[in-house]
Amino acid sequence: MENVFYWGNLILSYGVSGYVMLKFMFELFEPKYKKHVYIIAWIAFVVAAICFNETKIAILKSIYGIIASCIIGVVLFKSPSKRKIVGVAIFFFLYLLIVDALSVLLFTIFSGKSLELVQGNSILLFVCGLCNQAMLLCFYKPMIGIMKKHQFEGINRQQNIFLIILALFETLLFIYISGIIDNTSNSIVLILLTTSFLGFDIYLIYLFEAISQKYALENEMELRDQQLSMQSNYYHSIETQYDNSRRLIHDMKNHMQTLEELYNSGSGLEARNYAQTILKSMDSFSGRFKCRNRILTIILNDKILKCDEQGININVEVEDIDFDFIDPFDMTTIFSNLLDNAIEACSKISIKKRNIKLRVFKFNGFVTISIRNRYNGRLVWDRENLVSTKGGKHMGLGLKNVKSAVEKYDGVLQRKNDDEYFEVKILMSPKA
Incomplete structure (x- = not known):
């Protein structure tokens, strides 16, 4: 019996622990597969x-709980950040613990039984287990509510490591203290300690x-500064072009x-070269690119000038598309970061090979953006981000930010x- x-x-x-997990x-992330996959995963988790429970090694059971929660989350659910899934999985394990x-x-307090007696009696352990499962089912909804209300999108690797260490520390502490409890008063002390840990873990979610x-705000401020800098450069360039064009117009009579005189003297070739010089001067006074979207015009002219400075041949084929469905901030995020990627990649190869091709066109109601560039054949990745050789904060070159911006428009x-x-x-569908 x-x-x-x-x-x-x-x-x-x-079974209840796996179900609650x-x-x-399901409440916090989008599932990847059909329902039967999760039933199989639940059965595998329970078995x-x-x-692991039969090994009678408490710390081994806890390590399994941490690893299993993380693997199930990462493998079976979608999220822009895998680190966030790991963070949620560890918070779940702490809640379970x-x-x-x-x-x-x-x-033990309400029954008047000692912890040693409960752990050694299968019937008492069964009743205690029922209490545990009832508490799990009663309180997991409020925990989900807290996690939804206070989401941490920018969790990093160091924070994940900290959570893992915290989970192991709390596990070891509970194992140690449970081994020295011998009376009800000690149980009350441990309850106070346990609730304190619960409060601390919930506080970590807020933290x-x-x-x-903070990271998101810093990133946004950096992009805003980049956008303002480009606009300032663009308007300064326009002002310079205007002054130069006034001087050219002032001197046009002398040029004519x-x-x-060159044509009258029979110097046709020299006259033609002189005329071409005038035309080149006139071309340099106007922006190389212009479309109905002011932000895109500013971005592309700024990047074209940077390409000129580094000897990069840039080919721009952009249909005059109505980009009003994209926020100016997201326009900067998408085009500026991608073109900066391409410019940096080209700067690392010989001048003869430096080439960037930008194409923007509309096809079957979708806006398509393609940026193709030569590079040195070597890529270094940190998860979803390219690692920049510039060092410092400039890591990833914004591909993650570009992806987030594109996904706002079902792209x-x-x-x-x-x-x-x-x-x-990039493929995006303009919103109605």
């Missing part, structure tokens, strides 16, 4: 958990959200007289490369 209660407690306990993930400890301690918002970003060319393609 005791075996029935023992195995019943294991199956029920890990999947509910956590593996029971196997604390509720398990609280349920056992509360049961990580604040850090995430010189041309007339997709694809990248491909061979030994000679790197290309980014």
Whole structure:
């Protein structure tokens, strides 16, 4: 009979834990697969958990809980940031750990039984397990509410490592303290300690959200500064062009007289070269690119000038599309970052090979953006980001930001490369 209660407690306990874990993930992330995949994953989680439980090594069971939660989250659910999934998985494990400890301690206090007696009796352990599962099912909704309200999109690797260390520390502490509890007063002390850990873990959610918002604000300010700098450069360039054009117009009468004298003297070739020089001067006084979207005009003229400075041949084929459906900030994020990527890549190869091709066109109601450039054939990735050789904060060159901006407009970003060319393609659907 005791075996029935023992195995019943294991199956029920890990079954409810796996169910609550999947509910956590379903509420916070988008699933990748059909329902039957998650049923199989739930069964595999329960079976593996029971196997690890049979080793009777408490820390090994906890390590399995952390790893299993992270793997299930990362493999079966979608998120722009895998680190966020890992963070949520570890927070779930901490919730599981604390509720398990609280349920056992509360049961020992109200039943008047010692912890050692409860752990050695299958029937008492089964009843205690029922309390644990009831608490898990009752309190996971508020935890999901907290996680939804205070989301931390910018969680980094260091924060993930900190959470893993914290989870292991709390586990070891609970294992150690539970081994020295011998009376009710000690159980009450441990309950106070456990609830303090719960409060601290919830506070971490708020803290990580604040850090995430700080990083997002810094990134936005950097992009705003970039946009303002480009606009300032563009308007300064326009002012310079205007002054130069006034001087050219002022001298035009003298230029025409010189041309007339050259033709009259029979110096046709020299007159033609002189005329071409005048035309080149006139071309340099106007922007090389112009379309109905002011922000795109500013961005492309700024990047064309940078290409000229570095000897990069840039070919721009842009249909005059109405980009009013894209926020100016997102326009800067998309075009400026991608062109900066291409310019930096070209700067690392010989001048003869430096080439960028930008194409923007509309096809079947979709806006397509393609930027193709030559590069040195070597790419270094940090997850979704290209690693820049500039160092410092300039890591990833904005591909992650570009992807986030594109997804706002139901768009997709694809990248491909061979030994000679790197290309980014974007497909967006204008919103009604």
